[in-house]
Amino acid sequence: MVESVDADLLAAPAQLLPAREQMALTLMFHIVFVPFGIALPTMMLIANFKGLRRNDPVALTLARRWSHAAGLTFAVGAASGTVLSFEMGLLWPGLTGRFGEVFGLPFAIEGVLFFLEAILVAIYIYGWRRLQPWTHFWLGLPIPFVAIGGAFSIISANAWMNMPAGFTIDENNQITNVDPIAAIFNDALPYELGHFLVAAYMAAGFTVASIYVVGWLKDRRDRYHRLGVLIPLTIATVLTPVQFVVGDLTAVAVFEDQPAKFAAMEVVTDSGTHQAEVLFGRYDSATNTVEGGISIPGLNSWLAGGSVDTYVPGLDQVPPENRPSNVTVVHWAFDIMVGVGTVLLLLAFWFFIAYWRRRDVPGNRLFLWFAASAGVLTYIAVEAGWIVTEVGRQPWIVYNIMRTEEAVTNTDAGTLWISFSLIALLYLSLAIGTITVLRAMSRRWRRTDRTDDDLAVYGPRPAVEEGAER
Amino acid sequence: MNTAVVVAGIMVLALTLYACTGIADYGAGFWDLTAGGRDRGRRPRSLIDNAVTPVWEANHVWLIYVLVLCWTGFGSTFASVMSTLYIPLAFALLGIVLRAAGFAMSKDAARARMRHLAGWIFGAGSFLTPFCLGTAVGAVLTGRIPVGNAAGDELTSWLNPTAILVGLLTVAIGAYVSAVYLSAEARRHGAPGLQGYFRARAIAAGLAGLALGVVVLISLWFDERQMFDRVVQRGWPLLLASLVLLAATFLLAGGTRMWRVRLAGAGGIAALVWAWAVAQYPYLLPFSLTVQDGAAGPATLRWLLIWAAGALLLVVPALILLFWLDQRGELGEDPATSRAPTLHEGSAQA
Ligand code: HDD
Ligand code: HEM
Ligand code: HEM
Numbered sequence: 001m002v003e004s005v006d007a008d009l010l011a012a013p014a015q016l017l018p019a020r021e022q023m024a025l026t027l028m029f030h031i032v033f034v035p036f037g038i039a040l041p042t043m044m045l046i047a048n049f050k051g052l053r054r055n056d057p058v059a060l061t062l063a064r065r066w067s068h069a070a071g072l073t074f075a076v077g078a079a080s081g082t083v084l085s086f087e088m089g090l091l092w093p094g095l096t097g098r099f100g101e102v103f104g105l106p107f108a109i110e111g112v113l114f115f116l117e118a119i120l121v122a123i124y125i126y127g128w129r130r131l132q133p134w135t136h137f138w139l140g141l142p143i144p145f146v147a148i149g150g151a152f153s154i155i156s157a158n159a160w161m162n163m164p165a166g167f168t169i170d171e172n173n174q175i176t177n178v179d180p181i182a183a184i185f186n187d188a189l190p191y192e193l194g195h196f197l198v199a200a201y202m203a204a205g206f207t208v209a210s211i212y213v214v215g216w217l218k219d220r221r222d223r224y225h226r227l228g229v230l231i232p233l234t235i236a237t238v239l240t241p242v243q244f245v246v247g248d249l250t251a252v253a254v255f256e257d258q259p260a261k262f263a264a265m266e267v268v269t270d271s272g273t274h275q276a277e278v279l280f281g282r283y284d285s286a287t288n289t290v291e292g293g294i295s296i297p298g299l300n301s302w303l304a305g306g307s308v309d310t311y312v313p314g315l316d317q318v319p320p321e322n323r324p325s326n327v328t329v330v331h332w333a334f335d336i337m338v339g340v341g342t343v344l345l346l347l348a349f350w351f352f353i354a355y356w357r358r359r360d361v362p363g364n365r366l367f368l369w370f371a372a373s374a375g376v377l378t379y380i381a382v383e384a385g386w387i388v389t390e391v392g393r394q395p396w397i398v399y400n401i402m403r404t405e406e407a408v409t410n411t412d413a414g415t416l417w418i419s420f421s422l423i424a425l426l427y428l429s430l431a432i433g434t435i436t437v438l439r440a441m442s443r444r445w446r447r448t449d450r451t452d453d454d455l456a457v458y459g460p461r462p463a464v465e466e467g468a469e470r
Numbered sequence: 471m472n473t474a475v476v477v478a479g480i481m482v483l484a485l486t487l488y489a490c491t492g493i494a495d496y497g498a499g500f501w502d503l504t505a506g507g508r509d510r511g512r513r514p515r516s517l518i519d520n521a522v523t524p525v526w527e528a529n530h531v532w533l534i535y536v537l538v539l540c541w542t543g544f545g546s547t548f549a550s551v552m553s554t555l556y557i558p559l560a561f562a563l564l565g566i567v568l569r570a571a572g573f574a575m576s577k578d579a580a581r582a583r584m585r586h587l588a589g590w591i592f593g594a595g596s597f598l599t600p601f602c603l604g605t606a607v608g609a610v611l612t613g614r615i616p617v618g619n620a621a622g623d624e625l626t627s628w629l630n631p632t633a634i635l636v637g638l639l640t641v642a643i644g645a646y647v648s649a650v651y652l653s654a655e656a657r658r659h660g661a662p663g664l665q666g667y668f669r670a671r672a673i674a675a676g677l678a679g680l681a682l683g684v685v686v687l688i689s690l691w692f693d694e695r696q697m698f699d700r701v702v703q704r705g706w707p708l709l710l711a712s713l714v715l716l717a718a719t720f721l722l723a724g725g726t727r728m729w730r731v732r733l734a735g736a737g738g739i740a741a742l743v744w745a746w747a748v749a750q751y752p753y754l755l756p757f758s759l760t761v762q763d764g765a766a767g768p769a770t771l772r773w774l775l776i777w778a779a780g781a782l783l784l785v786v787p788a789l790i791l792l793f794w795l796d797q798r799g800e801l802g803e804d805p806a807t808s809r810a811p812t813l814h815e816g817s818a819q820a
Contacts, residue, residue: 078530079570085537086563089552093619096541097549101766104542105773111538112781115531119788123795131795139791178767410620411556419560426564430571 033077094407205236207375497648499596565598604640608633650735
């Protein structure tokens with residue numbers, strides 16, 4: 001490595017771009033499986049409980065199928081999570097090398113909790129045939145709590161990047177007074193965790209419901225599809241209004257904790273009171289102005305502080321080199337997330353009213369089409385939310401403490417582009433493979449509906465056959 | 471004992487468990503790959519499928535735990551290793567993802583063609599990961615990782631005879647332990663034909679591993695004399711134990727007391743891992759960074775230890791439960807949902 005002594009401090013190294021692209025791609029892939037890992041076990045246990053209490057084989061079938069889907073998404077989630085663990089060192093040695101001792105502990109906690117979850121999920125999935133029904137249920141019961149524990153730790157690590165705590169930097173630029181517990185319980189943890197857990201349950205709930213709503217639209221209106229819609233849809237719609245409130249609290253907290261991110265997500269260019277809420281539009285970093293977009297006078301100040309007189313610092317207060325590199329992306333992502341939240345709120349109220357009147361899956365086709373798209377919409381909100389968090393924190397990898405370019409690996413940029421391309425290709429085929437397998441599963445389930453499958457949810461499994469026919 | 475050394479010891483322990491379980495799973499993938507054509511390989515493949523699936527994810531997590539412990543407890547070591555060894559570690563990662571993809575596909579691929587493809591993907595990943603991880607160990611062992619962000623040579627640090635040989639040795643180790651486990655598994659399922667089949671493979675892989683081990687030592691002698699001396703002078707009891715256990719598995723693998731065979735197989739591998747650790751001590755990165763100098767602050771180390779104790783309390787009972795249920799035959803692939811249903815399903819019993 002040749003150190004260019006007088007290099008412009010702000011010139012980003014060539015490997016920064018591929019490293020960020022790779023991190024973003026792999027995280028955004030991983031996060032797809034996470035809501036299932038967190039929330040699907042809850043749904044499957046609810047169905048399992050219903051099935052055992054009411055002696056309902058349809059509910060048990062659902063529970064069993066969901067457990068298998070959970071197993072598959074868990075496996076893919078584990079593999080993509082392993083990729084992330086490697087990348088913390090492969091791509092960001094500056095971060096883990098310097099701050100690993102501060103924010104590493106939650107990852108260690110997460111590792112153990114995921115391990116526990118993997119074991120319990122394996123027991124649950126592979127225990128359907130032989131275990132006593134209630135024993136089987138009780139063995140599965142810890143899974144959702146362990147999953148929440150895992151989410152707690154990993155979100156804590158991310159929240160720490162937003163609101164670093166638990167250490168001091170001495171005059172020699174060394175880290176001292178490391179307190180990993182203070183780092184875990186940093187200021188951003190409560191709102192990030194609350195907002196994310198609700199999002200995870202919403203995403204998994206709406207997505208699972210969508211699948212059965214599609215069946216319902218195709219006139220498969222049996223008890224199997226009814227339960228398949230109602231269990232997840234109830235969870236998701238009840239949480240939607242909650243998320244509206246929690247999301248708002250999150251935005252207010254970001255306004256107080258991370259003013260630059262707030263200014264970027266709301267494209268506040270000039271500081272002041274009576275800030276207008278701008279929907280979409282394009283930010284021009286050269287002139288610090290916004291072009292186009294719809295402007296609602298005063299609303300932004302009102303949302304941030306409860307009154308139009310709230311003073312909102314704008315991007316003009318952030319030195320240009322510390323402004324998020326892509327304000328337009330952050331802002332659009334925020335507007336998309338809030339937009340989706342609003343649309344889902346409508347869906348939730350529609351469902352409440354329709355269910356209250358008919359006690360069944362609403363028959364209105366417009367509603368059904370709406371519900372069928374809700375899974376995709378929620379995922380768009382989840383991905384957009386993470387873009388707000390991560391891109392909005394730029395140029396900092398540890399807010400106000402370490403810049404992202406200080407953390408990136410010194411590996412040759414060409415090598416990084418190659419590995420990024422390989423990973424992108426591989427993930428594409430992994431995604432196709434997963435979808436193919438899930439579809440094959442569901443097609444076969446449909447073929448066997450109401451045949452041997454429903455009869456024998458619990459019962460002895462056939463002996464292991466040596467050289468079984470395939 | 472000070473906390474840094476204990477944390478390093480826990481890391482080596484996790485690595486040992488990974489070598490005995492995770493690397494063994496890769497070995498199973500290797501035997502899947504080499505089992506021959508579709509008809510000839512059907513019986514061993516069915517055994518491998520049956521043996522590997524229920525515990526797959528659990529085995530895999532040890533590696534993650536090693537990584538996390540390393541960046542929390544020994545951040546600069548982690549950063550130095552990961553950045554200098556970007557290429558082999560990225561390939562190891564590729565293998566992990568390939569394997570997971572093959573696993574996910576084979577789990578449900580009803581069609582033969584898909585299963586076949588899945589087998590290839592699975593097998594390729596099963597070679598790549600242990601080989602690349604082994605070369606990384608070789609690079610550390612021979613002192614080719616200086617402290618710093620990509621401070622070492624990105625190619626020659628691992629593209630050298632010793633590191634490559636350690637990579638091959640790791641592949642052989644995986645193939646060996648998995649064949650040992652599979653012969654035990656075959657016995658449990660009452661398949662004497664397969665027991666013999668895997669015993670023969672265990673012996674072949676064990677002998678290959680032995681030969682590679684000797685070649686690694688020779689290469690190390692030429693390459694890094696100081697490390698060679700440490701391996702031999704400090705590690706000899708462990709190397710000897712490993713040899714004895716290797717011979718023991720050869721003798722026991724045809725018998726009936728299968729837990730002994732598993733234990734001997736795993737013990738031999740554990741002894742090798744500890745021989746490496748003992749030879750390196752007190753260095754994390756020979757011969758530039760010691761455990762003391764590279765360790766995190768005292769609060770972090772203390773919490774890592776507290777959490778390790780907590781983890782033991784949480785995970786050990788769960789693991790025991792898993793293996794106990796598995797050995798009692800209470801766990802198994804659920805045929806009605808994960809495979810095309812076979813005709814002799816169990817009777818109704820809700
Ligand atoms: C179901 C998905 C979903 C929905 C409907 C919403 N969000 Fe969200 N949002 C997320 C899913 C999400 C997320 C993906 O879960 C994020 C990313 C990081 C996090 O903690 O949650 C997030 C982040 C996030 C952040 C950044 C937090 C930070 O950087 O620390 C803010 C300010 C908001 N959200 C605000 C809102 C508001 C005002 C909403 C309007 C009702 C809203 N969210 C709806
Ligand atoms: C799982 C949901 C997450 C998603 C979808 C996500 C998304 C992203 C994206 C899009 C980037 C690129 C930023 C840019 O290009 O400017 C990024 C960067 C990064 N994220 Fe996250 N993130 C997630 C959670 C986390 C968590 C929990 C951590 C834990 C520490 C984390 C660590 C990082 C790091 C180290 C970078 C690279 C540095 C940077 O560009 O800021 N992310 N992430
Ligand atoms: C830099 C960021 C991240 C890293 C390094 C990371 C690491 C990992 C690892 C190593 C695994 C596999 C564990 C196992 O094998 O059992 C995993 C899986 C998982 N991760 Fe992440 N993760 C990250 C971001 C996130 C985020 C933001 C969440 C959200 C809560 C999350 C939730 C999960 C869950 C629930 C699983 C279990 C797999 C599943 O159920 O699909 N991860 N992650």
